Amino acid sequence: MPPALSEKVDVVFLTKNSMKPCLKECLDALYANVPVGQLIVVDGGSTDGTLELIKNYSGSIVIDDVGGNRATARQKGIEAARTAWHLHLDSDVVLCKDWFRQAQQQLTPKVGGLWGVTIPGDRHVFNQNKAMAILYRKDTVDWLMAQRHLKRYLTHDTLLRTEAVKDIKIPPDLHQWEDHYIGQHVVAKGYDWLKTREPCCLHYFHGGMSWKEFVDNGRHARKVKSYSNKQVLLRVFAAVPKSLWILIATGDYTAAKRQLENYLGLAKGWYGL
DSSP states (O other): OOOOTTSOEEEEEEESSOOTTTHHHHHHHHHHHSOEEEEEEEESOOOSSHHHHHTTSTTEEEEEOTTOOHHHHHHHHHHHOOSSEEEEEOTTEEEOTTHHHHHHTTOOTTEEEEEEEEEEOSHHHHHHHHHHHHHTTOOHHHHHHHOTTOOSOOOSEEEEEHHHHTTOOOOTTOOSSHHHHHHHHHHHTTOEEEEEEEEEEEEOOSSOOOHHHHHHHHHHHHHTTOSOHHHHHHHHHHHHHHHHHHHHHHOOHHHHHHHHHHHHHHHHHHHTO
16 A cells, blocks of 8 residues: 555665755755655765754664665665655755655555656756757657656665565675666566656756766676666667767767766676776
């Protein structure tokens, strides 16, 4: 059964120096739109005022994960969740109005996870999507909300059935794609994973990924078998044309460069080059 609107929902919240870009806005939107039980903060050693700000919000508990990574932090957060459903929320995300009310209406006994699609607050990421929307003659927001190109399970703003993940053991070296591993686990248990147009969120990101992070992304993507070799090769062949199109369509050199590095880094990590 879906949770009642008055039922509390624990929230798993990973942090490490998360004041920027929008921590206060993120927390304010969370408490305005979700009936928060525990705010389970798994912290990797913040020194920028993150924990001091979080202490102003009711129900917050801090779990130390210094020396850990996203995999170990996510595992600790899941183990600490006590409510029938719990929410995973990134610190650079701002939830839409009535986020939980909209999510609650879609939860059935078959649903194990619900992810609200993200609208990029970062202009370079937005422009990457805008270029593709122009190419396919779609409205940019419609293209973003449809997420037709996205095959990955994500946890920016994801409601999980706690029963579906209570036995999960995330590989501790999976510091990227741990979210996809969680989604795979939920589906393997026989539950559905919903991607929803409503609710959704604004995602402001922490900044562009480095070349090393793009390569690591490819290595971990192979570990969780998120693509086939054919799909990776298609991305290699599309890397230059797609990046050039982004530059032509938007004039955004940074967006084009990130796209190129994304696909080439994926291939380098995937094939261990």
